[in-house]
Amino acid sequence: MAKAATQSATMLEARDIVHRYGPVVALDHVSITAARGEFLTILGESGSGKTTMLRVISGLERPHSVGALLIGGEDVANLPAAQRNCTTVFQSYALFPHMSVEENVAYGLKIRGVPMDERRRRVDEALNLVRLHQKSARRIGQLSGGERQRVALARAIVTRPALLLLDEPLGALDERLRYDMQTELVELHKTLGMTFIYITHSQEEALTMSDRILLMRHGRVEQAGRPEELFDRPVSRFAASFMGFENLLPCRVEHKLAGGRVVVRVAGRVFHATTVVQDALSEGSDAVLAVRAERFAPADVASDALNLLPCRPTERFYRGKYVDQRAESDAGPLRFRVWDKANSFADFAAVRCSEADCVVVPQ
């Protein structure tokens, strides 16, 4: 088993997973692969099927049907959770309340029959990694939320699994601690070289930590790719909105050009834009133009120039680092940000946006 894990470049291969809870389809033909040492994030809202997917991988849930399920090259589709070479960090930590910190961390090794001295050494090592070695004799009830989180991590990595599954592990922490733990998790991932599969509903967490992100929706993979791809090149209206595109304007596709470029008309104005789903767009059909608030720039005159949308300023919200400006256009309400305080943006007549920052997605 260990040998197969060290040889295989693909740590996880899940193909065509279907799972239902009664009439509800939780996973609708989902396929996921993770390369060795990769930090893969499964991103989605609650009910998107991301936690079900994690439970299917760990073996805590038996899927309705499986095309293939391999961990480190080994077929685990019919193995119970106990025999799979992966461990989970649970959202609620699930630490054993009747055991000490040390006993919790040692538990997986004890089950595997690791001799006492080696067990002690590896527990120390794991607790050192999460900087909790001074509290090894503590009871779980005596620990803070952040410390419990670390114990859960240590307990999961001490057996050196091929895959570490993390189910929204930072969800229960306060904001400051969550921020610190993000950095720590990334460092831990680097140190261990282990494959991490991380579940979250926070796009910010996904973007800062992952090598690759899988965006899930209604039990399907909506988009998969590097953080930059998800951030800048959404494939659908949902992906754009989930990844924080504030402006989703109705448009009509005029021409499709080579190299993923597309010409659209927004409220009569011509925009040159990009898309990663050119095949899904047909000339003359309705689509959506997605632009981030910070990528719009105010313009003084509403000329007929390309990528310019006339608008009237409405409310303005001071946010400290920037100003959140609202405006009304023929294409609907707009939101954009102005960073430069000195800039007199109060009397703008239009907004403009570069071709690279205008993304067209199907309706």
Place this chain on the structure above:
Amino acid sequence: MMRNLTQRLNLGDGRWALPCFIGVWSLLVIAPLVVLIVFSFFQTQYFMTVYKPSLYTWNDLFSSGRFEVTLRTLRIALTVTLIDLAIGFPFALWLAKGKTSRTVQAIALALLTIPFFIDLSSRIIVWRPILDEHGLINNFLLATHIASAPQHWLLYTEWPVHFVMVISNFPMMVLPIYMAINVIDDTLIAACQDLGGSPFRVLRDIILPLSLPGILGGIVFTLGSALAAWVEPSMLGGGFVDVLSNSISSAYSALRVPMVAALSTFVVVLLALLLLILTLAMRRFVRFGEVFRSMKS
């Protein structure tokens, strides 16, 4: 958790609660018990209690062949408790964690509490026409030619006493264990499996230690009630199954109050001893402090 709850409900710091409880409990329970113990050092002459301290009643208790009765009482009570534990724990486990629906659980719990609504004597007397020489079971056995003659051991022996005591005490054993297992977080079980724990390890390392308070509770309730059982031995034992409570009732009908007091004290002492042994034996496997502390966090 408990502290948070107390604060939220604004129950104060509860400084008065413990003295209050000790006061009321001493007055209502401990004081009569002390009176009982004191009475056991008096004696009876011509159906009158003589209020002069002596060890006469205690001497009488141990010299009049009560040793055999004590042993029988202990044996029956322990057997019944063990059988109830052996059936009750798996049943409670199934009910609490066996993927049973809420409805099934509610129905099972309601069924378990039904005996509490019916008088003990009426519940037990119905077994007579069933187990009797000409009873339902013997009729059935004869009619189906399973047996060629009526089975006499079915009634007025130790068998029916054990059998019916197991039934009457079953809810006493199951309910505390069910409560304890029911509150064990399912993710703890998932975590154990996830770390490589077989079903046996889950049971031994997670469910058993965390449900120990419930198991202890079940044993205390069952053992206590079995040691003091009176209705089953007298109604189904037919005078052949003499237990301590029979001695108590016969001493009572002879108006020998000091003897009643001594016998009752004896039963209480026996129960306390048994529980002490049990706790010491269990301490070798589980640290109680941790289990009870873990319930707070």
